[in-house]
Amino acid sequence: MGLSKTFSESDVSLHSTTSYILTSPAKYKMPENSMPEDMAFQMIDDELRLDADPRLNLASFVTTSMEEKAKRLIMESLDKNYVDMDEYPATTDLQNRCVNMIAHLFNAPLKDGEAATGTGTVGSSEAIMLAGLAFKRKWQNKMKAIGKPYDKPNIVTGANVQVCWEKFARYFEVELKEVKVREDYYVMDPVKAVEMVDENTICVAAILGSTYNGEFEDVKLLNDLLMEKNKQTGWDTPIHVDAASGGFIAPFLYPDLEWDFRLPLVKSINASGHKYGLVYAGIGWIVWRSKQDLPEDLIFHINYLGADQPTFTLNFSKGSSQVLAQYYQLIRLGFEGYHEIMENCHYLAMVVKEGLEKTGQFKILSKDIGVPVVAFSLKDRSRYDEFKVSEGLRRHQFIVPAYHMPADAKHVALLRVVIRGDFSRTRAEYLLSSINAVLKELDELHPVAAIQENGHHKLSLNGVANGNGELPPAAAVENCHHKVSANGAAYGNGGTDTENGQMTDGAKCY
Ligand SMILES: *Cc1c(COP(=O)(O)O)cnc(C)c1O
Numbered sequence: 224m225g226l227s228k229t230f231s232e233s234d235v236s237l238h239s240t241t242s243y244i245l246t247s248p249a250k251y252k253m254p255e256n257s258m259p260e261d262m263a264f265q266m267i268d269d270e271l272r273l274d275a276d277p278r279l280n281l282a283s284f285v286t287t288s289m290e291e292k293a294k295r296l297i298m299e300s301l302d303k304n305y306v307d308m309d310e311y312p313a314t315t316d317l318q319n320r321c322v323n324m325i326a327h328l329f330n331a332p333l334k335d336g337e338a339a340t341g342t343g344t345v346g347s348s349e350a351i352m353l354a355g356l357a358f359k360r361k362w363q364n365k366m367k368a369i370g371k372p373y374d375k376p377n378i379v380t381g382a383n384v385q386v387c388w389e390k391f392a393r394y395f396e397v398e399l400k401e402v403k404v405r406e407d408y409y410v411m412d413p414v415k416a417v418e419m420v421d422e423n424t425i426c427v428a429a430i431l432g433s434t435y436n437g438e439f440e441d442v443k444l445l446n447d448l449l450m451e452k453n454k455q456t457g458w459d460t461p462i463h464v465d466a467a468s469g470g471f472i473a474p475f476l477y478p479d480l481e482w483d484f485r486l487p488l489v490k491s492i493n494a495s496g497h498k499y500g501l502v503y504a505g506i507g508w509i510v511w512r513s514k515q516d517l518p519e520d521l522i523f524h525i526n527y528l529g530a531d532q533p534t535f536t537l538n539f540s541k542g543s544s545q546v547l548a549q550y551y552q553l554i555r556l557g558f559e560g561y562h563e564i565m566e567n568c569h570y571l572a573m574v575v576k577e578g579l580e581k582t583g584q585f586k587i588l589s590k591d592i593g594v595p596v597v598a599f600s601l602k603d604r605s606r607y608d609e610f611k612v613s614e615g616l617r618r619h620q621f622i623v624p625a626y627h628m629p630a631d632a633k634h635v636a637l638l639r640v641v642i643r644g645d646f647s648r649t650r651a652e653y654l655l656s657s658i659n660a661v662l663k664e665l666d667e668l669h670p671v672a673a674i675q676e677n678g679h680h681k682l683s684l685n686g687v688a689n690g691n692g693e694l695p696p697a698a699a700v701e702n703c704h705h706k707v708s709a710n711g712a713a714y715g716n717g718g719t720d721t722e723n724g725q726m727t728d729g730a731k732c733y
Pocket of ligand 1: 345
């Protein structure tokens, strides 16, 4: 590909390499004329500087670091469309090997040399759409066969499900029946889930690694209770496990935990290759227990790219880089490598957890056994909340999100740190010292005494809101760029909102 028009000498002059500075970026209409590639690159590169550093984004589970050799494979396969299976049989073969390895990791009942049933997807979301569709179709076929109505399917999940389940329910018209969470119990209660199951339930979806606090749901208990209910009712309600994050954790850290195909009702499992599968964004996996669990009529056979090829994904074309990168990680790291990386993540999660406990100000909402995330909330929310802590950490370059628990525990707000493979002891220590610094800043801005006296900040004679008339340590003020005005109130341009004792927008420090 190349532009037939060649640019004149003057295009490569200093003017052309600096003119992007004065050019406003195209936002609505495609520009009339072409521009030199360097200029296009510089304009985009320049804007991207405003994005955060992905490695300091502790909000996300998605991989932010891969080895050079993996990156090389990714770059070298950018021109291959994965769907052209006939032209790229080697690529197809590598994806099938990934499916086999992952199915074995999840203890699928496969004979030696037997191919597993599953496919690579863009992520767990696509994987979950496929799994949900398989359950829906299976249930419909069964209801049709016994002459019962098949227009009101439902799915039972915890209220803590990831948004993709809500998407599945809405896009594919399945009622989502959510088991409520409650304070101090933030995952699906298997007893309540089984109570909600009825004849129209296409499956119960359990999560291995709740998005909210990383906690594993008790799939074994769910399986046992549902077996009992199935026996009593004559139904055969199955289980899906959403192991988006936990699928690459549990097999390595908790091999004895039964959550996978060892449990007879578990018919399909998804995992995100781009989370603890350790590949950059764009790959997920769905595996079925056996061929019989994927209805034949969801598989399409096409031959316009060559020989007959079965396909059962939502997307047609997609890059093959991520599939190759997944295969690279599986063979490069092996069980040993994944085990070591997950152990390190768990260890660092404990370091962060203990550091947070040491402050005395946080309650830990994650579990020691689970996905290596640390979820925590403030014990005392009367002076400032988790959102303020999150905001403060932004100034230290860390992205640590604050959010609310799902319905029925919505009053619980929390912060979450996801420990990924590229996290380190140094980063853990820097994070903890940043958290301590933020707490100190917030304590000084929202002192206990002032709150107790009149419910909001008292401005002392020299005006600094610290409740005892003393100036806060200069460093704290400087660090967050608060200006101290003549009358001393700590403000940027908004000042202290004395109504609720919080700093208004203008006074936020960035
Ligand atoms: C991340 C996540 C998803 C969505 O996965 P993507 O790979 O981002 O599409 C679904 N469920 C759970 C539990 C998750 O953590």
